[in-house]
Amino acid sequence: xxxxxxxxxxxxxxxxxxxxxxxxxxxxxxxxxxxxxxxxxxxxxxxxxxxxxxxxxxxxxxxxxxxxxxxxxxxxxxxxxxxxxxxxxxxxxxxxxxxxxxxxxxxxxxxxxxxxxxxxxxxxxxxxxxxxxxxxxxxxxxxxxxxxxxxxxxxxxxxxxxxxxxxxxxxxxxxxxxxxxxxxxxxxxxxxxxxxxxxxxxxxxxxxxxxxxxxxxxxxxxxxxxxxxxxxxxxxxxxxxxxxxxxxxxxxxxxxxxxxxxxxxxxxxxxxxxxxxxxxxxxxxxxxxxxxxxxxxxxxxxxxxxxxxxxxxxxxxxxxxxxxxxxxxxxxxxxxxxxxxxxxxxxxxxxxxxxxxxxxxxxxxxxxxxxxxxxxxxxxxxxxxxxxxxxxxxxxxxxx
Amino acid sequence: xxxxxxxxxxxxxxxxxxxxxxxxxxxxxxxxxxxxxxxxxxxxxxxxxxxxxxxxxxxxxxxxxxxxxxxxxxxxxxxxxxxxxxxxxxxxxxxxxxxxxxxxxxxxxxxxxxxxxxxxxxxxxxxxxxxxxxxxxxxxxxxxxxxxxxxxxxxxxxxxxxxxxxxxxxxxxxxxxxxxxxxxxxxxxxxxxxxxxxxxxxxxxxxxxxxxxxxxxxxxxxxxxxxxxxxxxxxxxxxxxxxxxxxxxxxxxxxxxxxxxxxxxxxxxxxxxxxxxxxxxxxxxxxxxxxxxxxxxxxxxxxxxxxxxxxxxxxxxxxxxxxxxxxxxxxxxxxxxxxxxxxxxxxxxxxxxxxxxxxxxxxxxxxxxxxxxxxxxxxxxxxxxxxxxxxxxxxxxxx
Numbered sequence: 001x002x003x004x005x006x007x008x009x010x011x012x013x014x015x016x017x018x019x020x021x022x023x024x025x026x027x028x029x030x031x032x033x034x035x036x037x038x039x040x041x042x043x044x045x046x047x048x049x050x051x052x053x054x055x056x057x058x059x060x061x062x063x064x065x066x067x068x069x070x071x072x073x074x075x076x077x078x079x080x081x082x083x084x085x086x087x088x089x090x091x092x093x094x095x096x097x098x099x100x101x102x103x104x105x106x107x108x109x110x111x112x113x114x115x116x117x118x119x120x121x122x123x124x125x126x127x128x129x130x131x132x133x134x135x136x137x138x139x140x141x142x143x144x145x146x147x148x149x150x151x152x153x154x155x156x157x158x159x160x161x162x163x164x165x166x167x168x169x170x171x172x173x174x175x176x177x178x179x180x181x182x183x184x185x186x187x188x189x190x191x192x193x194x195x196x197x198x199x200x201x202x203x204x205x206x207x208x209x210x211x212x213x214x215x216x217x218x219x220x221x222x223x224x225x226x227x228x229x230x231x232x233x234x235x236x237x238x239x240x241x242x243x244x245x246x247x248x249x250x251x252x253x254x255x256x257x258x259x260x261x262x263x264x265x266x267x268x269x270x271x272x273x274x275x276x277x278x279x280x281x282x283x284x285x286x287x288x289x290x291x292x293x294x295x296x297x298x299x300x301x302x303x304x305x306x307x308x309x310x311x312x313x314x315x316x317x318x319x320x321x322x323x324x325x326x327x328x329x330x331x332x333x334x335x336x337x338x339x340x341x342x343x344x345x346x347x348x349x350x351x352x353x354x355x356x357x358x359x360x361x362x363x364x365x366x367x368x369x370x371x372x373x374x375x376x377x378x379x380x381x382x383x384x385x386x387x388x389x390x391x392x393x394x395x396x397x398x399x400x
Numbered sequence: 401x402x403x404x405x406x407x408x409x410x411x412x413x414x415x416x417x418x419x420x421x422x423x424x425x426x427x428x429x430x431x432x433x434x435x436x437x438x439x440x441x442x443x444x445x446x447x448x449x450x451x452x453x454x455x456x457x458x459x460x461x462x463x464x465x466x467x468x469x470x471x472x473x474x475x476x477x478x479x480x481x482x483x484x485x486x487x488x489x490x491x492x493x494x495x496x497x498x499x500x501x502x503x504x505x506x507x508x509x510x511x512x513x514x515x516x517x518x519x520x521x522x523x524x525x526x527x528x529x530x531x532x533x534x535x536x537x538x539x540x541x542x543x544x545x546x547x548x549x550x551x552x553x554x555x556x557x558x559x560x561x562x563x564x565x566x567x568x569x570x571x572x573x574x575x576x577x578x579x580x581x582x583x584x585x586x587x588x589x590x591x592x593x594x595x596x597x598x599x600x601x602x603x604x605x606x607x608x609x610x611x612x613x614x615x616x617x618x619x620x621x622x623x624x625x626x627x628x629x630x631x632x633x634x635x636x637x638x639x640x641x642x643x644x645x646x647x648x649x650x651x652x653x654x655x656x657x658x659x660x661x662x663x664x665x666x667x668x669x670x671x672x673x674x675x676x677x678x679x680x681x682x683x684x685x686x687x688x689x690x691x692x693x694x695x696x697x698x699x700x701x702x703x704x705x706x707x708x709x710x711x712x713x714x715x716x717x718x719x720x721x722x723x724x725x726x727x728x729x730x731x732x733x734x735x736x737x738x739x740x741x742x743x744x745x746x747x748x749x750x751x752x753x754x755x756x757x758x759x760x761x762x763x764x765x766x767x768x769x770x771x772x773x774x775x776x777x778x779x780x781x782x783x784x785x786x787x788x789x790x791x792x793x794x795x796x797x798x799x
Contacts, residue, residue: 060481067444071448085487
């Protein structure tokens, strides 16, 4: 019988090359760690090939399976929920100095809906999360995440399993539709870097958000800057951890936040959807969680550790974002956070912070972004002398 | 759809309760390809229902392996990532239950790659660790098959997964009203057959047939085994589902002659057909095949003991797998249709005294089929008596 090499999907290979070359920026001789899920196999395989093409020494692929996780949460003993297998810790420790790739795009967004929300919230490999956090602080690996269009995800977005339509949206948002996507990304990142520079030079003391259900002031760190998602490892490897990315962001002073904030888009967390999230914040801490749906999931997450209820990130996105231009809710943080302004509770952003972690920058095992932006949200910077600098009005950037 | 799900869940129960025999409080490892996800998930559920403390499903992907063989450096082909070795060692230390799922979804995926690289592309240290664990009986485990479209296509020419499910269901006795009771009966029958062979005090086995004239010497300590094993921690398990064989560990120094494989063999993603092997002083000295000889040669070069026999197994024509009249292109099934031998590592539990002189230790273990209606098998007993064991695929000794 004639041997048949696997059929190659050119778009998928180009997408994988972009994630490997611009995203994680895999270096010759690096070991690459790919964390994916069984439903993403075609992308995982393309990423593996792309990583080897880029000179990877070895590509380690770990397939997760949310159905197995469902079985654990549904039927397993309590101790299984937070169990971190020893070998998994060793795997994550071995990632130091390597490149990491991960995939997103939930093929079965409602899978966990029949489970006890409190158990879903608790089911985390705590010790593994701890190791990942240390590595982020030490900036010891170059990594990136990309989404895989699947029927289930397309159905969630469009009401029908139109994978091709989703692929077109993904290709647009990740600039894969450009003649030279690599150059398009260079230009894009230079523009966002410019925005970050202007914001940093303003030396703002706080950000003030106003809108329906929202009146929130968050203090900024004098030793934190604004940046785009063009990261550098401690060894100087530049990488883009999220594709797409449209944001400039900073890590706020976690001790200084006051007011209320209403989420402007649904949030998908551990397979659950949280809608109409409204948070009340006092002395930096989230003291009340309300939602039309799924408030228990957020409350469970905020109890994972004692710093989960403090803010770790503020990110600004205007309406010219490619994700925003699709006018689509993707039900996936990687995409939706790039359509609009967002805030994260939990872990901060070490890349933008000079100083001892904990002195202003929040440290936690949780990092959850929720979307707050849109045409009705006004964002102002407050300078140290109390001057108000408009940053966003009706989704239009005011400082360019 | 509902009926299909029910069948998968019944299968998973059988795998967990009779195969691996998962005990309350045990860690459970599931080894699967991503194409086995539906059964792996059902096994995870069944294992938690049986009281598993945690179920760790490790998926592998042949396309990832293909990319590695195509692109990685020579030194990486047989490399074991330390975290995977750690994982295997941990499962040994805590006496985990192990469920390994087989059934190749793309049997020819690696066929166009250089056979020597495919043959070398095995995690060597991991293989050695698992061999040691098997010899020490650390785990209760089972290997079982998962129907999938690719495997079905190889059997039928069309991706008729339902038809393959029917075959598998028959072979693993899932078609019985009470599969657990049927397995108890079956285990008893093979146990009696093993006892009979042990009582014969066999010195060697002789195989004669087209292309075959082979003598396999046994050790005085060789012990025939049925299909029920017992782990070091005292848990009974059925290591293969289906299983129709009685097997023992031969004296790896005393194999002589030639043997022709009677069925194709799928190895490392390639198909080996028309395999002819010649032994001298126990060692494979010559390999010929119509197709795929280089994969065998690559495997035999893995370590110095690879070209010696580690297992000899007898199967007659009444086996359920044999009754299907099918070649499954999957060792787990095909070896249970027919007599077979394996080069590479031996099973220490089939020897009085474990790993003694003459018991082969290697990082590989590959079964190939040598039985069939044209092959006669005799036992040459230590007292010189010659006892026919198989004629026309019919078991000869009484009982």
